Amino acid sequence: MxxxxxxxxxxxxxxxxxxxxxxxxxxxxxxxxxxxxxxxxxxxxxxxxxxxxxxxxxxxxxxxxxxxxxxxxxxxxxxxxxxxxxxxxxxxxxxxxxxxxxxxxxxxxxxxxxxxxxxxxxxDFARTGTAATEKVELMEGPLEQFTHEMEPFLRKQGIPVRLNKGVIELVSDFVVCKEGEPLSPESARILRLLGMKMAxxxxxxxxxxxxxxxxxxxxxxxxxxxxxxx
Missing domain, CATH: 3.30.70.1730 (Ribosomal protein L10, N-terminal RNA-binding domain)
Incomplete structure (x- = not known):
């Protein structure tokens, strides 16, 4: 035992x-x-x-x-x-x-x-819970700054994306964060990917x-x- x-x-x-x-x-x-x-x-x-x-x-x-x-x-x-x-x-x-x-x-x-x-x-890159210093919005269309291998990861962050001939495409406009509102874990990760430092x-x-x-x-x-x- x-x-x-x-x-x-x-x-x-x-x-x-x-x-x-x-x-x-x-x-x-x-x-x-x-x-x-x-x-x-x-x-x-x-x-x-x-x-x-x-x-x-x-x-x-x-x-x-x-x-x-x-x-x-x-x-x-x-x-x-x-x-x-x-x-x-x-x-x-x-x-x-x-x-x-x-x-x-x-x-x-x-x-x-x-x-x-x-x-x-x-x-530096802001952490979860930090108040966003500005509104960040991604517009519908190709996200050429990301490689096709990142499509599953972006989807997990709540971004409405799909692959179109090997290019990640945003299906509709997507608001990453709004000024003054606390960042979610997903928003913080997306801002890091975008290279945006809010802290x-x-x-x-x-x-x-x-x-x-x-x-x-x-x-x-x-x-x-x-x-x-x-």
Whole structure:
């Protein structure tokens, strides 16, 4: 008789220890950075793309350091109030950390930092659920941008197509997406096939702390944009 898997005992001690150690590393890293860099910024992001963020981080590694992760862990590192703050006045950053945000430590001049963040934008293919930025419609007729082998795949995406002498033909006009409406999985795949990028990965500065100054740049940003693991 096969052994029941319900009775298997799984220990979580190693997982818990690993999680605790990681949190301690983040806290220690942030507190070390407080001594190494002259300014700290809180930033938010939309349409996160990990590969693009790593490139941004690599570009600035000689002068700066960025932290992403649990807001609560970062708040512990900074301090939540006057009584436990790591540096005088830095607990104010904890009050702004929220949603999808991070910390940027740097020795760069404030003007250079604001220019870097204001100018940074990376376009990418939108994921399911992202609001379409424009209406996309395919018109009846041949779809010569696709090879005949793709006809079954296009049909599975709900596109009314047929093969006509080896050429994929759209039987009737087809709306891929409408502006402002969330993309379905099929719409997202079709837009990728069409090479249309509707997602904009952006970083926004919210505030800055230095030993002699605290500035708030934006307080009304929506920090609820989904994190993407690409």
């Amino acid at each position: 096969p052994k029941s898997k319900r009775n298997n005992i799984v220990t979580l001690s190693k997982t818990k220890k690993k999680g605790r150690e990681h949190k301690e590393q983040v806290v220690n890293g942030i507190r070390q950075a407080l001594d190494e860099y002259s300014s700290v910024y809180v930033f938010s992001f939309e349409n996160m793309r990990n590969s693009k963020f790593k490139e941004f981080r690599e570009k600035l590694k000689s002068s700066s350091r960025l932290f992403l992760g649990s807001n609560n862990v970062m708040k512990v590192a900074l301090g939540r109030s006057h009584s436990d703050e790591a540096k005088p006045g830095i607990h104010k950053l904890s009050k702004i950390l929220g949603g999808h945000s991070g910390l940027f430590f740097t020795n760069l001049a404030t003007s250079d930092v604001r220019r870097l963040f204001d100018e940074y934008e990376e376009l 904009s990965f952006r970083l926004h500065l919210l505030c800055r702390w230095s030993p002699d100054e605290f500035e708030v740049y934006k307080q009304d940003l929506d920090l609820s944009s989904d994190i993407d693991s690409s």
